[in-house]
Amino acid sequence: MDKLNIALNEDKTAFAPRETIHGTVQWNLTTNPRHLELSLFWYTAGKGTRDVGIVQTLRFDEPGAYGSKDFSFTLPDSPYSFSGKLISLIWALELTNSPGSETIRREITLSPTGQEIVLGTHP
């Protein structure tokens, strides 16, 4: 197994606004971390300087060198995942250990349509 892992129930990665994400974090490290942190956040990519919005963070203290824990997050109603000509907005879950530099990120989609909103260019 990779040192850190985020598994989503039924491997579901697309969510509607206000839906709850259920999953399990798993870790297998060479040393005991003080804590693990699982964050739900969005970030922008593209032409503009990156913006980040951290929505919620779960902290697991003294988790031991290996193990697993279930988690759940209730998503807000916005912002939607979208991709435009200049800007994309991406939602993700990220697990990190402290101390240490291990990290794993899992991208998800928040949208009423089940897919990211695509913005074109009006001619």
Place this chain on the structure above:
Amino acid sequence: MVGMDSRGRVDGDKAPSVAGRLGLSLFFLFFFALGSLFELFIVREFGRAVGQRAWRKVPVIGVVLIGGAVYQFLAIFTPRPTLELSCGTISLGGAAELRWRVTGRTSRMDEFTVTLRGVEEAKYRKGTSTYTDRNTFYEMELYRTSDATEIASGQVGFVLPQDTMHSFEAENNRILWSLDVHGRIRHWPDVKESFKVTVTPTAA
């Protein structure tokens, strides 16, 4: 761009003001006068040869400055629009009614249009400068008329599309929606006002 209040109304007075336009006219005139004085100084102090090189540039700059001053002064007398939405915010897929009133000499307007527009706006830095790029991803003409009565006041209902992005504002990246009013007036500055609209996610 001017934002709508919680009642969905924006008065024309909150748009670029008469005082602002008068200030811009005086600003252009001031720099025209300054440039003219500078040219006179160059000719007198450094002789005709040097003055002639500067003198050739002054008419071009002077025309631009005078033109700017005249344009801003004329714009003071341009008709002013006020918009009122039936609600302060509109959800994706939601409907709204827009009313407008244009004060001033609307009989001079050849054509009046109201357009709903969605724009991506991305801010970034290159070296020490900051740039903002924009992309229009949605545009819908809500109303177009050449009738003076309809230009003076009117209303139109519209429905926002469902499958697009709501308003979003972060420090560097934004999705902005606006109602853009354009009134074409021959031989006069056009009416151009933009009113920010808040579009919320699809109602639950």
